[in-house]
Amino acid sequence: MSGDNLTESKNTDKPDNNIKSYNNIEKKVVIIGGGPAGLAAALEANRGGIPPGEILIIERDRELGGILNQCVHAGFGLHLFGEELTGPEYAQRFIDEIKAKKIGYVTDSMVLSVSPDRTVTFISPRLGFGRIAAGAVVLAMGCRERTRGALNIPGSRPAGIFSAGTAQHYVNIDGYMPGNRVVILGSGDIGLIMARRMTLEGAEVRCVCEIMPYSGGLARNIAQCLDDFGIPLLLSHTVTEIRGRERVEGVVVSRVDENLRPVPGTERYIECDTLLLSVGLIPENELTREAGIEIDRVTGGAVVNQDMETSVEGIFACGNALQVHDLADYVTLEAYRAGMSAAAYALRGPGAQDPAGMIPTRAGEGIRYIVPHKIARGAAAGVKLFFRVSGIYRDVTVRLTAGVSEKGVTNNVRLRDYKKRIVTPGEMEQIEITEKTAAQLQNAVSIGVELCKKET
Amino acid sequence: MQLPNNANNTKNANIAKELYDIVIIGAGITGCMTAYKLAGYNLRVAVAEAGDDVARGSTRANSAIVHAGYDPVPHTVKAEMNVKGCAQMPYICEKLKVKYRACGSLVAAFFEEETAALRTLYDRGTLNGVPGLELIDAARLRALEPNIADSAVAALWAPSAGIVCPYGLCIAAAEAAAAAGTEFFFDFSVNGIVKDDDVFHIAAEDGRVLRARCAVNAAGAHVREIALMAGEDNFPVRIIPRRGEYMLLDKSEGRTVSRPLFSVPTDKGKGILLTPTVDGNMIVGPNSHVVDSPDDTATTADGLAELTEGAARTVKNLNTRAVITSFSGIRSTPDSGDFYIKASDTVPGLLHLAGIESPGLASSPAIADRALELLFAMGLKAEARCGFTGERPPVIRMDELDDGAKQRLIEHNPAYGRIVCRCEGITEGEIVDAIRRLPGASSLDAVKRRTRAGMGRCQGGFCSSRVAAILSRELGIGMEDITKNGGASYILTGGQR
Numbered sequence: 001m002s003g004d005n006l007t008e009s010k011n012t013d014k015p016d017n018n019i020k021s022y023n024n025i026e027k028k029v030v031i032i033g034g035g036p037a038g039l040a041a042a043l044e045a046n047r048g049g050i051p052p053g054e055i056l057i058i059e060r061d062r063e064l065g066g067i068l069n070q071c072v073h074a075g076f077g078l079h080l081f082g083e084e085l086t087g088p089e090y091a092q093r094f095i096d097e098i099k100a101k102k103i104g105y106v107t108d109s110m111v112l113s114v115s116p117d118r119t120v121t122f123i124s125p126r127l128g129f130g131r132i133a134a135g136a137v138v139l140a141m142g143c144r145e146r147t148r149g150a151l152n153i154p155g156s157r158p159a160g161i162f163s164a165g166t167a168q169h170y171v172n173i174d175g176y177m178p179g180n181r182v183v184i185l186g187s188g189d190i191g192l193i194m195a196r197r198m199t200l201e202g203a204e205v206r207c208v209c210e211i212m213p214y215s216g217g218l219a220r221n222i223a224q225c226l227d228d229f230g231i232p233l234l235l236s237h238t239v240t241e242i243r244g245r246e247r248v249e250g251v252v253v254s255r256v257d258e259n260l261r262p263v264p265g266t267e268r269y270i271e272c273d274t275l276l277l278s279v280g281l282i283p284e285n286e287l288t289r290e291a292g293i294e295i296d297r298v299t300g301g302a303v304v305n306q307d308m309e310t311s312v313e314g315i316f317a318c319g320n321a322l323q324v325h326d327l328a329d330y331v332t333l334e335a336y337r338a339g340m341s342a343a344a345y346a347l348r349g350p351g352a353q354d355p356a357g358m359i360p361t362r363a364g365e366g367i368r369y370i371v372p373h374k375i376a377r378g379a380a381a382g383v384k385l386f387f388r389v390s391g392i393y394r395d396v397t398v399r400l401t402a403g404v405s406e407k408g409v410t411n412n413v414r415l416r417d418y419k420k421r422i423v424t425p426g427e428m429e430q431i432e433i434t435e436k437t438a439a440q441l442q443n444a445v446s447i448g449v450e451l452c453k454k455e456t
Numbered sequence: 457m458q459l460p461n462n463a464n465n466t467k468n469a470n471i472a473k474e475l476y477d478i479v480i481i482g483a484g485i486t487g488c489m490t491a492y493k494l495a496g497y498n499l500r501v502a503v504a505e506a507g508d509d510v511a512r513g514s515t516r517a518n519s520a521i522v523h524a525g526y527d528p529v530p531h532t533v534k535a536e537m538n539v540k541g542c543a544q545m546p547y548i549c550e551k552l553k554v555k556y557r558a559c560g561s562l563v564a565a566f567f568e569e570e571t572a573a574l575r576t577l578y579d580r581g582t583l584n585g586v587p588g589l590e591l592i593d594a595a596r597l598r599a600l601e602p603n604i605a606d607s608a609v610a611a612l613w614a615p616s617a618g619i620v621c622p623y624g625l626c627i628a629a630a631e632a633a634a635a636a637g638t639e640f641f642f643d644f645s646v647n648g649i650v651k652d653d654d655v656f657h658i659a660a661e662d663g664r665v666l667r668a669r670c671a672v673n674a675a676g677a678h679v680r681e682i683a684l685m686a687g688e689d690n691f692p693v694r695i696i697p698r699r700g701e702y703m704l705l706d707k708s709e710g711r712t713v714s715r716p717l718f719s720v721p722t723d724k725g726k727g728i729l730l731t732p733t734v735d736g737n738m739i740v741g742p743n744s745h746v747v748d749s750p751d752d753t754a755t756t757a758d759g760l761a762e763l764t765e766g767a768a769r770t771v772k773n774l775n776t777r778a779v780i781t782s783f784s785g786i787r788s789t790p791d792s793g794d795f796y797i798k799a800s801d802t803v804p805g806l807l808h809l810a811g812i813e814s815p816g817l818a819s820s821p822a823i824a825d826r827a828l829e830l831l832f833a834m835g836l837k838a839e840a841r842c843g844f845t846g847e848r849p850p851v852i853r854m855d856e857l858d859d860g861a862k863q864r865l866i867e868h869n870p871a872y873g874r875i876v877c878r879c880e881g882i883t884e885g886e887i888v889d890a891i892r893r894l895p896g897a898s899s900l901d902a903v904k905r906r907t908r909a910g911m912g913r914c915q916g917g918f919c920s921s922r923v924a925a926i927l928s929r930e931l932g933i934g935m936e937d938i939t940k941n942g943g944a945s946y947i948l949t950g951g952q953r
Binding site for chain 2: 023060108110112121123124125126127128129131144145147152154155156157158159160163165166169170173174175176177178179180240241243245246247262273274286
C-alpha cells in the first residue's frame with residue numbers, strides 16, 4: 001500500500017543502506033528517476049566503466065520500476081527480449097541486474113534541484129536532506145498526465161474525474177475500483193489500456209471519445225482493448241459538459257468540426273459515475289527548467305544532441321522526460337545511449353565538445369519533431385533519428401534530406417527515401433543514419449526528415 | 457502540540473447536554489471571523505457547518521481581494537464594514553500568519569465617457585473614508601500595469617486594497633478559535649431550531665442537537681432558511697444567488713498584472729477582473745449570472761468564453777491557454793443590496809449576519825466586531841480570555857525552511873522527508889499535520905486547501921491516491937470512505953471484485 005508506512009523504507013537490501021548521510025558526498029553518475037529509463041541508464045553507465053558504488057539512482061517512489069509497476073498488462077519487451085512481458089516483469093529484469101551488480105540506489109527520495117554545475121539535492125524520510133556533487137547527471141523523471149483543467153471542460157466539479165494513470169494506480173496498486181460506469185476522454189494508450197482493465201474488473205465502459213479524427217494510441221491497443229470488448233470509439237467527439245454535484249452523474253458528448261470546435265445540436269448525454277482522461281502526457285521537466293536547460297516546445301523535453309546530452313554539459317536526458325514514447329523498449333534503448341554518454345563524460349571530464357561541429361536536425365513537411373535536435377558532424381553514423389508525424393498518411397515516402405547552402409540559399413537535398421504503407425501520430429518512427437549517409441553530411445547545414453505525400 | 461482530530465469523534469458524542477453561550481451557524485469567513493473574535497472572551501462557543509470543512513460556500517470561490525471600499529453606496533452598512541474591515545486586514549493576517557499582499561487595486565476606464573464613472577467611484581470612496589484614493593492618467597496607469605490594453609485612458613488607484621487567500625484566512629481564524637476552545641461541528645446541516653426556556657436547540661438532519669443561549673445566523677446563501685426555522689416571522693432579507701465563474705491560470709501568467717485590475721463597472725457588474733493571487737497564480741473573472749440554486753457552482757462554455765473575451769479587452773499578452781482550472785462561486789446577494797447585521801426583534805438571542813456578499817471578505821473583521829457588540833448588547837456577559845494571543849498554532853511549511861532546518865526536522869520527524877505532492881513540494885508531515893490540527897482536514901479538498909497538495913500542475917493526478925491513503929490511516933476509516941469534499945463525493949466505488 002502506498003504512502004503510509006515509514007518503516008517500509010528501511011529496506012535492508014539497499015547497497016547504500018550503510019551510508020548514514022548523503023550530505024556533501026560525490027558520485028560519478030547520478031540518475032534522477034528509477035523507472036525504465038533510469039534503470040537502463042544506470043546499467044549502461046556501469047558497462048561504460050563506472051564502478052557500481054559510483055552510480056546512484058534516486059527514486060521518489062517506494063520501489064524501483066517507475067510507472068511500469070502499475071502496468072500489469074502484457075506487451076513489454078517484444079523488441080528487446082523477443083517475448084511478451086508485463087510491466088513489472090520487464091522492470092524486474094533490470095532491477096535484478098541492478099541489485100546483482102550492487103549499483104547504488106535510494107528510494108522514497110525526491111530530488112529538489114539540479115544545478116548547472118551538477119549538484120543534486122534531495123530529501124528522504126530515511127536519509128534526510130542530501131546534497132551530491134555529480135560527475136554526470138542523467139534526467140530520467142518520466143512524464144505526467146494532462147488534466148481536466150488544461151482542457152477547461154465546463155460543468156460541475158464532482159468526485160469521479162481521474163486521469164487514466166491515477167485510475168490505473170487505484171486499481172492495480174491499491175486494489176480499489178474508482179468507478180462502475182465509465183466514459184473515457186482521449187484515446188491515448190493508457191486510456192485504451194484502462195478501458196480494458198476497468199471492463200475486466202466489472203465496470204461498464206460506455207465509450208471512448210477522441211477529439212481528433214484518429215486515435216493517438218497504438219493500433220494493437222485499439223484492437224485488443226476496445227474492439228475485442230465491443231467498446232465504441234467515437235472519433236471527432238469530445239466531452240463538453242460534466243454533470244453531478246457530489247459524484248459524476250453523467251457527461252455531455254458532442255461531435256467536433258474540422259477546427260475541433262463542438263458542433264451545436266450534436267450533444268448527447270451519457271450517464272456515468274466516472275470520467276477518465278487520457279488526453280496526453282507531458283514530460284516532467286520542472287528540474288530541467290530550473291537548471292536552465294533548453295526545452296523543446298514541441299516535445300516538452302530537453303533539447304539534446306546525439307549523445308542525449310542537454311544544453312548544459314554533463315547533464316543528459318532520456319525516456320519520457322525527453323520525449324513521450326509509446327514503447328518501453330525504446331525508452332530502454334534511448335536510456336542506454338544516455339547512460340553510456342554520461343559514463344564517458346564522467347570519466348573524461350568537461351570541455352571535449354565543439355559546438356561549431358554540430359548539425360541541427362530539421363522537422364520538415366508532415367513531421368512534428370525530431371530527437372535528437374543536433375548531431376556532431378563526425379559522429380553521425382549509427383545515430384537514430386526519432387520522430388513523430390503530424391497526421392495519418394498512407395503510402396507515403398519519408399525522405400531524409402541534407403540542407404545544402406549555396407550563395408545564401410539553402411536547399412534540402414534528398415539523401416534517402418523510405419517507403420511507408422502508413423504512418424500515424426500515435427507511433428514513433430525512426431531512421432538510422434548509415435555510414436554512407438553520414439559521409440554525405442560533410443558540408444550540410446542541417447539534416448532533415450519530411451513526408452512526400454498528401455494526407456489521406 | 458498536535459491534538460487528535462475531532463471531526464469525527466464529536467459526531468457521535470452526546471453533545472446535547474453541553475450548553476454553549478453561542479452557536480454560530482455557518483463556517484464561512486463571516487462565521488469563522490466572528491468565532492475568532494469571540495475566542496478573545498471566556499465564552500463557550502460552537503460552530504455548526506453543513507459542509508465537511510470551513511470555507512465551503514462563497515469563501516471558497518471568490519476574487520480573493522480585500523476591497524478598499526469605494527464600491528458600496530455611502531452611508532450603507534456595507535460601506536462602513538468594508539472600510540473598517542479593510543483597515544484591520546493586514547494586522548489580522550500578520551497575527552494569523554496568513555499571506556497578505558498590500559498591493560492596492562485599480563479600476564481602469566477604456567473610453568473617455570467612462571472617466572465620469574471613475575469620478576463617481578472616487579467621490580463615493582472619499583465619502584466612505586477610503587484612504588489615499590487617486591484618479592490617475594493613462595501614463596501612470598501604464599507605469600503601474602505595463603500589460604494594460606492600449607485603449608486604457610485613466611484609472612482609479614486605491615492603495616489600501618490588498619489580496620489574501622480567502623479560505624486560508626478562514627482556516628487560520630478557525631484554527632485560532634479552536635485553539636481557544638471553540639468547537640466545530642461539520643456535516644451539521646441544520647434542519648430545526650427550537651427555543652425553549654431561553655435556550656436554542658439547534659438540530660441537524662442526522663439527529664445531533666446543539667444547545668445555546670445565543671445563536672448567530674451566518675449561513676451565507678441559506679440565511680433566510682435559518683431565520684425562518686428560528687421563528688423569525690418577518691425576516692426582510694431575500695437572497696438572490698448570483699454565480700460568478702473564474703479561471704485560474706498557471707504561475708507562468710502570474711505577473712500579467714501586479715494588483716487587482718477592474719474595468720469601470722457597467723450595469724452588468726464590476727467587469728471582468730484580473731488579479732494575481734498570493735500564491736503567484738492569476739485569476740480571471742468573475743461574470744455574474746443569477747442561478748436557481750445557491751448550490752449550482754457549475755461552469756459553462758459561454759461563461760468561460762465571456763471571461764476570455766473580457767480579459768482580452770483589459771490586458772495584452774494574456775495566455776488564456778495556461779488555464780489550470782476553472783470554477784465558480786455563489787454570491788449571496790441580498791435583494792436590499794445592503795448587509796443585514798441585526799439582532800432579531802422577535803427572537804431574543806438571535807443575531808443575523810445576512811446578505812454578506814462582496815466585499816464580505818474585506819468586511820469580515822468589522823462584521824465580527826459588530827456581531828460582538830450586538831451580542832454583548834443582548835446581555836451576554838464575558839471577560840477577556842486569559843492568555844489568548846490571537847495567534848494560531850504554528851504551521852510548518854517545508855519549502856520555507858533552509859537546508860539545515862530541513863535536515864533537523866526530518867531527523868525529528870521523518871514524515872517531513874517524504875514529498876507526497878510533487879508539483880507543490882508538499883510532504884507527508886505537512887499533510888498529517890493538516891489532518892490532526894483543529895479543525896482538521898477530513899477530505900482531499902480540505903487537505904488541498906490547507907497544504908496546497910493537489911493544487912499544482914498535475915491537479916492531484918499523482919498525489920490524490922497517496923493523500924487518500926494518509927487520510928484513511930489518520931482518520932481510521934476505509935479508503936472507500938474517503939471523499940473529495942464530504943457528503944457523497946466518494947473517490948472510490950469499492951474494492952476490487
